[in-house]
Amino acid sequence: MTAHAHSEVxxxxxxxxxxxxxxxxxxxxxxxSTVLVGGEAGVGKTRLxxxxxxxxxxxxxxxxxxxxxxxxxxxxxxxxxxxxxxxLVRSEGTGILDGREREFARLLPELGPPPEPGDAxxxxxxxxxxxxxxxxxxEQPVVLIIEDLHWADRSTRDLIGFxxxxxxxxxxxxxxxxxxxELQRGHPLRPFLAELDRVRGVQRHELDRLDREGTAxxxxxxxxxxxxxxxxxxxxxxxxxxxxxxxxxxxxADPACSDxxxxxxxxxxxxxxxxxxxxxxxxxxxxxxxxQFGHALLFRVAGMxxxxxxxxxxxIVAAQLIVFDPDGxxxxxxxxxxxxxxDDLLPGEHARLHARYAEAVESEPSLVSAGRAxxxxxxxxxxxxxxxxxxxxxxxxxxxxxxxxxxxEQARLxxxxxxxxxxxxxxxxxxxxxxxxxxxxxxxVAIDAGxxxxxxxxxxxxxxxxxxxxxxxxxxxMLLRRAKLLxxxxxxxxxxxxxxxxxxxxxxxxxxxxxxxLAEVAHVYSGIDGERATEIARxxxxxxxxxxxxxxxxxxxxxxxxxxxxxxxxxxxxxTVYAAAERARAAGDLSSLSHSLVNISDAxxxxxxxxxxxxxxxxxxxDADRVGVSRTTGVFLLANLAEALIALGRWDxxxxxxxxxxxxxxxxxxxxxxxxxxxxxxxxxxxDGAETLVNRAAMWLGKPYLQAENRLYLLELRILLALESGxxxxxxxxxxxxxxxxxxxxxPRYSWPMLATAARAAMTAPGxxxxxxxVGEVAERLPRRYPAELAxxxxxxxxxxxxxERWQAAVRAWRADGRRYELAAALLGLAEAQAxxxxxxxxxxxEANAIADDLGAGPLAVAAETLARRLGLRAPGAAVVVAQxxxxxxxxxxxVLRLVAEGYSNSRIAASLYISSKTASVHVSRIIAKLxxxxxxxxxxxxxxxxxxxx
Numbered sequence: 047m048t049a050h051a052h053s054e055v056x057x058x059x060x061x062x063x064x065x066x067x068x069x070x071x072x073x074x075x076x077x078x079s080t081v082l083v084g085g086e087a088g089v090g091k092t093r094l095x096x097x098x099x100x101x102x103x104x105x106x107x108x109x110x111x112x113x114x115x116x117x118x119x120x121x122x123x124x125x126x127x128x129x130x131x132x133x134l135v136r137s138e139g140t141g142i143l144d145g146r147e148r149e150f151a152r153l154l155p156e157l158g159p160p161p162e163p164g165d166a167x168x169x170x171x172x173x174x175x176x177x178x179x180x181x182x183x184x185e186q187p188v189v190l191i192i193e194d195l196h197w198a199d200r201s202t203r204d205l206i207g208f209x210x211x212x213x214x215x216x217x218x219x220x221x222x223x224x225x226x227x228e229l230q231r232g233h234p235l236r237p238f239l240a241e242l243d244r245v246r247g248v249q250r251h252e253l254d255r256l257d258r259e260g261t262a263x264x265x266x267x268x269x270x271x272x273x274x275x276x277x278x279x280x281x282x283x284x285x286x287x288x289x290x291x292x293x294x295x296x297x298x299a300d301p302a303c304s305d306x307x308x309x310x311x312x313x314x315x316x317x318x319x320x321x322x323x324x325x326x327x328x329x330x331x332x333x334x335x336x337x338q339f340g341h342a343l344l345f346r347v348a349g350m351x352x353x354x355x356x357x358x359x360x361x362i363v364a365a366q367l368i369v370f371d372p373d374g375x376x377x378x379x380x381x382x383x384x385x386x387x388x389d390d391l392l393p394g395e396h397a398r399l400h401a402r403y404a405e406a407v408e409s410e411p412s413l414v415s416a417g418r419a420x421x422x423x424x425x426x427x428x429x430x431x432x433x434x435x436x437x438x439x440x441x442x443x444x445x446x447x448x449x450x451x452x453x454x455e456q457a458r459l460x461x462x463x464x465x466x467x468x469x470x471x472x473x474x475x476x477x478x479x480x481x482x483x484x485x486x487x488x489x490x491v492a493i494d495a496g497x498x499x500x501x502x503x504x505x506x507x508x509x510x511x512x513x514x515x516x517x518x519x520x521x522x523x524m525l526l527r528r529a530k531l532l533x534x535x536x537x538x539x540x541x542x543x544x545x546x547x548x549x550x551x552x553x554x555x556x557x558x559x560x561x562x563x564l565a566e567v568a569h570v571y572s573g574i575d576g577e578r579a580t581e582i583a584r585x586x587x588x589x590x591x592x593x594x595x596x597x598x599x600x601x602x603x604x605x606x607x608x609x610x611x612x613x614x615x616x617x618x619x620x621x622t623v624y625a626a627a628e629r630a631r632a633a634g635d636l637s638s639l640s641h642s643l644v645n646i647s648d649a650x651x652x653x654x655x656x657x658x659x660x661x662x663x664x665x666x667x668x669d670a671d672r673v674g675v676s677r678t679t680g681v682f683l684l685a686n687l688a689e690a691l692i693a694l695g696r697w698d699x700x701x702x703x704x705x706x707x708x709x710x711x712x713x714x715x716x717x718x719x720x721x722x723x724x725x726x727x728x729x730x731x732x733x734d735g736a737e738t739l740v741n742r743a744a745m746w747l748g749k750p751y752l753q754a755e756n757r758l759y760l761l762e763l764r765i766l767l768a769l770e771s772g773x774x775x776x777x778x779x780x781x782x783x784x785x786x787x788x789x790x791x792x793x794p795r796y797s798w799p800m801l802a803t804a805a806r807a808a809m810t811a812p813g814x815x816x817x818x819x820x821v822g823e824v825a826e827r828l829p830r831r832y833p834a835e836l837a838x839x840x841x842x843x844x845x846x847x848x849x850x851e852r853w854q855a856a857v858r859a860w861r862a863d864g865r866r867y868e869l870a871a872a873l874l875g876l877a878e879a880q881a882x883x884x885x886x887x888x889x890x891x892x893e894a895n896a897i898a899d900d901l902g903a904g905p906l907a908v909a910a911e912t913l914a915r916r917l918g919l920r921a922p923g924a925a926v927v928v929a930q931x932x933x934x935x936x937x938x939x940x941x942v943l944r945l946v947a948e949g950y951s952n953s954r955i956a957a958s959l960y961i962s963s964k965t966a967s968v969h970v971s972r973i974i975a976k977l978x979x980x981x982x983x984x985x986x987x988x989x990x991x992x993x994x995x996x997x
Contacts, residue, residue: 056090056093056094056097057256057260057263057264057267057289058256058257058259058260058263058264059090059093059094059097059253060954060958062083062094062251062253063094063097063098063101063949064948065081065249065251066081066094066095066098066221067098067101067948067949069081069219069221069249070107070187070189070219072219072247073187073188073189073216073217073218073219074187074217076216076217077216077247078210078214078215078216078218078247079218079219079220079247079249080210080219080220080221080222080242080245080247080248080249081219081220081221081222081248081249081251082195082221082222082223082224082239082242082248082249082250082251083095083221083222083223083224083251083252083253084223084224084225084226084250084251084252084253085223085225085226085252085253085254086225086226086227086255086288086379086380087225087227087228087290088288088289088290088291089253089254089255089288089289089290090253090289090290091193091223091224091225091253092193092223093289094253095191095193095221095223098221099111099189099191100951101949101950101951102189102949104982104983105949105983106186106187106983107186107187107188107189108134108182108183108185108186108187108188108189109188109189109191110130110131110133110134110188110189110190110191111129111130111133111190111191111192111193112125112126112127112128112129112130112190112191112192112193113125113126113129113192113193113194114126114192114193114194114195114196114197114198114199114202115197123199123200123201123202124152124153124199124201124202124205125199125202126192126193126198126202127153127175127192127202127205128153128154130190130192131150131153131154131175131178132154134178134182135154140157142178142181142182143157143178144177144178144181146174146178148160149170149171149174150171150174150178152171153171153175172204172205172208172209172213173213175205175209176208176209176212176213176215179209179213179215179218180213180215180216180218183215183216183217183218184217186217187217187218187219188215188217188218188219189219189221190218190219190220190221191221191222191223192206192220192221192222192223193222193223194223194224194225195222195223195224195235196224196225196228196229196233196235198235200234203234203235203238206220206222206242207238207241207242210242210245210247210248211242211245214247224239226252226366227366227379228366229366230364230365230366231364254287255286255287255288256287256288256289256292257287258278258279258282258709259705260287261278261281261282261285261287261292262278262282264289264292264293264296265277265278265281265292265296266735268292268293268296268297269296271738272735272738272739272742274711275708275709275710275711276711279709279711281295281296283381284306284381284382284385285382286380286381286382288380291310291380291382294307294309294310295307306382306385306386306389310382311386311389314380314382314383314386315386315387315390317365317367317383318367318383318386318387320365321361321362321365321367322358322361324354324357324358324361325358325359325361325362325365327358328344328348328350328355328358328359328362329358329362329367329368329387330387330388330390330391330395330399331344331347331348331399332344332362332368332376332378332384333378333384333385333387333388333391334347334388334391334396334399334400334403334429335347335403336384336422337377337378337381337384338371338375338376338377338378339375339376339377340374340375340376340413340414341374341375341376342413343403343406343407343413343414344376346402346406346410346413347399347402347403347406359376363376366379367379367383396429397429397430397431398430400425400426400427400429400430401426401427401430401432403422403426404422404423404426404427404430404432404435404439407419407422407423407426408423417446417450420439420442420443420446420447421443421446421447421455421459423439423442423443424436424439424440424442424443424459424462427439428440428462433466433469433470434470434476436462436466437463437466437467437469437470437473437476437477438476438477440459440460440462440463440466441459441460441463441477443459444456444459444460444463444491447459448491451672451673451674452674453491453494453495453496453674454495454496456491456495457488457491457492457494457495457497457500460484460487460488460491461488461500463477463484463488464484464485464488467481467484481511482508482511482512485504485507485508485511486508486520486523486524488504489501489504489505489508489524489527490527492504493527493530493531494674494675495677496677496678496710496711496712496713496716497713498531498534498535498713498714499535499713501527501531502528502531502532502535505524505527505528505531506528508524509521509524509525509528512524514550515553518550518551518553518554519550519551519554519559519560519563521547521550522546522547522548522550522551522554522563522567523547523563525543525544525546525547525550526543526544526547526563526566526567526570528540528543529541529543529544529547529570530570532751533570533573533715533751534713534714534715534716535714535715535749536714536715536746536749536750536751536752537749537750537751538750538751539573539574539751540570540574541571541574541575544567544570544571544574547563547567548564548567548582551563551564551567556589556593557593558590558593558595558597558598560589561586561589561590561593561595561598561601561602562598562601562602564582564585564586564589564602565583565586565587565590565601565602565604565605565606566605567582567586568580568582568583568585568586568605568606568609569583569605569608569609572608572609573753576609579609580609583602583605583606583609584606586602586605586606587602587603587606589602590602590603596633597633597635599629600626600629600630600633600635600638601635601638603625603626603629604626604627604629604630604638604641604642606622606626607619607622607623607625607626607627607642607645608623608641608642608645615831616648616649616650616652616653616832617653619649620646620649620650623642623645623646623649624646626638626642627639627642627643627646630642636669636672636673637669637673637675637679639666639669640666640669640670640673640675640679640680640683641679643662643663643665643666643669643683644663644666644679644682644683644686646662647659647660647662647663647666647683647686647687647690648686650662650690651686651689651690651693652795652832652834653832653833654693654832654833654834654862654863654864656690656693656694656864656865657690657694659686659689659690660687660690660691660694662686663683663684663686663687663690664683664687666679666680666683667680667683667684667687670683676710677710677711677712677713677716678712678716680707680710681707681710681712681716681717681719681720682716682719684703684704684706684707684710684720685704685707685719685720685723686719687700687703688700688701688703688704688707688720688723689723691703692723692727692867693864693865693866694864694866695866695867695897695900695901697727697731697901697902698902700723700727701724701727704720704723704724704727705724707719707720708720708724715746715752715753715756718743718746718756718760721739721742721743722743722759722760722763724739725739725740725743725763726763726766729763729766729767729770730766730867730903730905730906731901731902731903731904731905732770732903732904732905732908732965733904733956734956736767736770737767737771740763740764740767743760743763744760744763744764746760747760747761754789754792754793754796755789755793755795755796757787757789758784758787758789758790758793758796758797758800759796759799759800761780761783761784761787761800762784762796762799762800762803762804764780764784765777765780765781765784765800765803765804765807766803768780768807769803769806769807769810770905774807774810774811774812775811775812777807777810777811778807778808778810778811778814778817780807781803781804781807781808781817781821782816782817782820784800784804785801785804785817785820785821785824786820790824790828791824791827791828794828794829794831794835795832795834795835797824797828798828798834798835798838798839798842799838801821801824801825801828801838801842802838802841802842802845804817804821805818805821805841805842805845805846806845808821808845808846809845809846818846821842821846822842822846825839825842825843833859833862833863833864834863834865836859836862836863837856837859837860837862837863837865837868839859840852840855840856840858840859841856841859841860841868841871841872841875843855843856844856844872844875844879845875848879849879850876850879850880852879853872853875853876853879854876856872856875856876857869857872857873857876859872860872866897866900866901867897867901867903867906869897870893870894870897870898870901870903870906871894871906873890873891873893873894873897874891874894874906874909874910874913876890877890877891877894877910877913877917878913881917884917884918884919887917887919888914888917888919891910891913891914891919894906894910895907895910895911895936898910899936899938899941902959904959904965905965907936907938908965908968911936935973935976938959938969939969939972939973939976941959942955942959942966942969942970942973943973943985943986943989945958945959946970946973946982946985946986946989947985947986947989952966952967952970953966955969955970970982970985973985977989
């Protein structure tokens, strides 16, 4: 991935831009307005102002800009005003000064010799500037932007104060920017800002850092592709939402790499170098303690007299390198500052300080936050390179993390124990476990943490060291873990490992552990051989009943219900699955309950009981988080929830749930459920980024092993992508391969939607009669049991053969099923078939367009408008005419026009309405044509004048 120098699109600042636009509206109403935009360095103040200025292009607004210079209090006076006025004179000529060239020569020496200095003359200069701005503002609003007020000289501040407090120029919007992290105690801007706060019309607006979603969007814009969740997490954790820092990491070869870019490191250290030496020494000690630290712990480790420590801390706080945290301690203002200071330590200093921290926390754990002592001690002993203490403390911390379901942290700590094992001669005695026990535990935790490639390595090493005949239960457990990992990586179906595990379980003694492993064999087998899975699941269920252990019975029944759900019609399987879920709920087995709810929501979806499906999936999501399976079972629940919401037409909610699933960063094949649904959603909405998601998901088609349903829905996505990209020949080529898939008769639930999309390709591509015949042949052989299958069958027949009656049957079937998008697509097909009856076609198109608009299905709405023009009809879903001679706007066009009137660019309109930039541009062009205006500004003015936006 190659990065641009910066993000071309402003991210996460809609509310901030709205605040500036609101201020401009007040200025237009002759109400003087001032907005003081504050924020730390790099947070995007200048970028915000630039975007605001860009949005004013074409509007009757005069924008003047000036910048304060980094010269201190004795710097060049009035520098920003001189720059702004020079820009005005260059544009309008000296006539704009109204004969006051001598007064303005104080600011612009090129105008000639200035008058003699003096207080009266200074006041006259201020009056002249105010009069000039008022004169210019009489013709159009004036936006005066003054950047970097933290460097403003006294004269500049005085002139700003005069304009804001005394002159109160009508139609003037003054925007000032300043760095909050520069305002140390005693900084002259602090009292000045406090004075301005009391003036009517002055608004203080501070820019926050971006959240994780903002970081992800910014990285996508810079890199040109949607980054992986792990990359977003890494950059978000280190840049902490500072846009400048995000850009610096994105410009690196690997944004998620551990090294801080050199330019950024030098910039951060330059502020540290300004501190006095005692303060720098305390800052180094503090950096060893972490991003947050308490005063008592710092005092214990620093070994300084209390007064000297407080004096040093006062200097650091004044420099705004650290701030007070809510718990009474301290926190580095930005984690990167702590990181560069820590990395700048000398080797001996590094080890010595970490050892001091470890000893301090060991002797008094209350010096750190509750529950953090084990992890803190392990970290510091490891950094101090005391291997024996690091080994023991890492294992202790790993156990503590596991009790809190912090599997990621537990996995990292166990990896550290494995790393240190060989360096500590008496490791087994110190820990009280053998090396094989450690490998097995680390493998299990790696699976829970979602690091499946690491788990594959650990299971391979452990099985190599294990005598399977002597320890059959342990060997079977490891084999089953490996089977799941291989399947998830697409490397194998895991059948060989399952069969060997089952053989070993036949040698093992009776007991709950053996029963649970039998149930797990059935679970893994369910995706390979349903009949064999049923036999083993029944065997596990009978064995659990004989054991009499409630937890074992629940686990076996849940697996039996899952296997039945895969082998039986959903309606018949549901009672069994519901019963298993109730047993799990009664027993408080949240893991088994979450697993059951995946099966329940899946079965309900197939029965077209979408509301119930969504409720079942939503119930399980919190439990999956509680028991630490949010990256596995939790992702399936979120995907099932999103799929049901999509069917119900609640697309924004569905997209939010899919974004949540993506944030969990599920490993391997487990990412496919959210990937394919989000890719589909973006395709049918016409939103940018769909192709990236489709291609990322479709890479799995090249894996040696992939389940039937995965292959079918991935092929459907590829067909749909080609169709939406305007490549019908490419779509037909993929469709031919998809229809010929052996798996097409294995999973009808996934075969039918693929066939419907393939039928669309057959009717779109030239010379695709063979594809149409193949689709029809497969459709004849597929079962039609559930509402969606009946509806897809009717749709396929309508697409292949056409005719009003067939399309009416498809519309009826989709109404019965309840899926809104598919209904709208069928209505569009019906309208085309009704071309001979324009009245019926218009009515059908109106309904189709209303659904498409409501969903935000841009391509479908555009297709409806195109068909309306072809049939000589008015735009579907048109609003009431509001003025004679004004052509009707659709509901979507009115929505777009509202955003145009707010000053949104096409890209921002696209992001707000979940449509592509191209679709937004088409809408804007149509609006301009219908209103018979020349540009966006005129369109917005006409809309306000005629009342088009009143609703």
